[in-house]
Amino acid sequence: MMHKFILASVLAFSATAFAAEGSLQKECASCHNISGPVAQTLKQAFAKKGPDLSYAGNKYRQDWIVSWLQKPTRIRPAGMVYGDHIKHGAKSDEIDPSTLANHKALSTADATAVAAELMQLKPHSDLLAKEKIEPGTITKQDGEMNFDKFWGCMACHLIEPEYGGLSGPELYTAAKRLQPEFIASFIRNPQAWEPKTWMPNKGASDGFIVKMVRYFDVLSKESANAQ
Ligand code: HEC
Ligand code: HEC
Structure with missing residues (x-):
């Protein structure tokens, strides 16, 4: 009885300690940029030990952060x-x-506590406000033609667990991880979010951008079914 009681209070204490103000700085800032600004020079970009989280609230889906942090998987096949x-x-x-x-x-x-804190970090809401994504769908084949043949995105991104390029984040989980307006905005102008990113600005059209948002939806549903 006594043991159970002590254990329960230790757990409760550590949970509140973590949820306390400043825990992101203490536990996460050694690898993640939390407070901005994002990397402005190549030297800073090469020194990154984890993805920038200073605009997390305008990038990720909160429910995804909560579940990923409990069971993290690899997203960038070749690391940061x-x-x-x-x-x-x-x-x-x-x-x-x-x-x-x-x-x-x-x-x-x-x-849960950390995800709620991260969701408050919201620079660049102006960029998201520019993206309007009408509901709709796309065939996987049309999406893939555009992604691979027409726009050359496959060179850097996986569209299946072992199919595609290795230098960028996997994209078959993009719709589960990321807000649709962020996906659109990042494709439109990657450097507006990350001035030194390796992803090129290809001058994507509105039509292509919407196709990609829908394509990632199709891929996410497919990979969820496969699990
Ligand atoms: C030792 C370095 C290190 C520490 C400490 C660390 N992270 Fe990470 N984190 C990484 C790396 C590297 C990735 C990229 C993983 C991948 O792409 O496979 C990552 C990915 C993430 C992601 C997914 C984001 C994305 O776009 O892929 C979240 C969310 C995250 N970390 C939150 C946290 C939080 C919250 C803490 C503190 C409790 C933390 N991390 C501590 C290195 C670290
Ligand atoms: C030269 C390699 C390269 C090419 C080509 C490329 N990307 Fe990227 N992309 C990246 C890298 C690297 C990132 C990670 C951003 C960062 O932190 O710098 C990224 C990030 C993204 C993201 C955000 C994903 C996330 O988890 O943060 C999306 C969406 C995306 N790319 C879509 C595309 C599309 C669509 C194309 C084709 C028009 C494309 N990319 C072409 C390298 C590339």
Whole structure:
């Protein structure tokens, strides 16, 4: 009885301690930029140890943050900075998994508290306000033609767990992770969010951008069904 009581109060204490003001700075800021500004020079971009979270509230879906933090999976197949995790293979460059660390997992209480804090970080609401996404759908084939053949996005992004490029974040989970207006805005002008990102500004048209938002929806539903 006594033991149970002590354990319960220790757990309760650590949950409130984590949820307290400043925990993001203490626990997360060694790898993530929380307070901005985002990387302005190549040197700062290459030094990043994790994705920028200073605009998290305008980027992620809150429910996704809560569940991912409890069971983190790899999103960038070659880590934050591609060149740091590559070795030369027989045919081409290969990822060296021994150089990639697993992300720390949080309890439900901590994940919920941290996600609520992250959702308050909202620079660039003006950029999101410009994106209007009418409901609609697209065939997977039309999406893939545009993504791969017409616009060359496949060079850097996976559209299935082992299919596509390795230097950017996987995109078959994009619709689960990201707000649709953020996806649209980032494709329109990646440098407006991350001045030193490797993703090129291809001058995407409104039509293409909406197609991509719908395409990622199709891919997310498909990968959810496969699990
Ligand atoms: C040792 C460095 C390190 C620490 C400490 C760390 N992270 Fe991360 N985090 C990373 C890396 C690297 C990724 C990218 C993982 C991937 O792409 O596979 C990441 C990804 C994330 C993501 C997903 C974002 C995205 O766009 O992929 C969230 C949310 C996140 N971290 C939150 C946190 C929180 C909250 C804390 C503090 C409790 C924390 N992290 C502590 C390195 C770290
Ligand atoms: C040269 C490589 C490259 C190409 C080509 C490229 N991207 Fe990216 N993309 C990236 C990188 C790297 C990021 C991560 C942003 C960052 O933190 O710098 C990214 C991020 C994204 C994101 C946000 C995902 C997230 O989890 O943050 C979307 C959506 C996206 N790209 C879509 C596209 C589309 C659509 C195209 C084709 C028009 C494209 N990308 C072409 C490298 C690329």
